[in-house]
Amino acid sequence: MQLVWTLSGRGWADCTISDHQAEAEVTASYISTAPEDLLTAVARLVTGEAEARVQFEAEPTAFRWILYREGSDVWIRVLELADGSKHDNAGTEIWSSQQSIGTVARAVVRCFDDVARKYGESGYRGKWGEHFPHSELEALRAAWHKSHRLEST
Template identity: 75%
Template sequence: MAHLRLTWVLSGRGWADCIVSDHQAEAEVTASYITAAPEDLLTAVTRLIVGETECRAQFEAEPTAFRWIFYREGTNVWIRLLELADGSDHDNTGTEIWSTQQNIDVVARAVIRCFDEVVREYGESTYRGKWGEHFPRTELEALRTAWREHRGDWAATWTSSNP
């Protein structure tokens, strides 16, 4: 059974801890508000949903960076999470700290659920006060809209290729 869980916890002014897990492993990464980490993650998943085959998002932890690399083939998504000594480093210099293969629908639901939980727990005003930037409402709603519009396409593709 598919399982993907993502949590975003505001751990201090301008800092967040992100925990990602599947049925086999878990990783915890840190993000700083110096970059648009939540917006980048939401946008990368939205781009996957609308058909891109490779997307990236990066969290800066000053000086460490955590790079999310998404590869999509059909309805499958392979996610690699790398830790890099510096955010400008090439992927090849990073250490893979977590990876998973999931259905695109599972990925979209996990990311949407994560940020729905964030806004439920903190509210947009408290989020801004703790993170230092606005809650990524525009990016979350763009992801939600893309997911709703493309879910039927995936079901049709899967059904026709798996009679």
């Protein structure tokens, strides 16, 4: 699984999510806390929660990520909705995958590590309009490392 976050303009990001079978591109606007929400959702799954949801606002389109964990597996569905206030059933699934929790955590951590290297603090803030989500990235990294150590014992 791979995730790529590209700042495409002031307050806009394109996010490409892919696995060995398919790829999808979603858009996020700074009107929501998309990066923080995605990092937090994955951290919650790593620490044992069974379901997490994230919504990227693309004004007026929305992209809803629905993540379910069972054991060490995570099922990810990404829906595109013409109106973000609508029920999941109103959306069109544009990508889905089953991955291990470690694969998902690693992909998201690597993605945001790459973002930090590519843009730097001021570049990220200048393009996105908000601070880089350090605390959320580090919380995910810590949860992932802790769960990995627990699995190894």
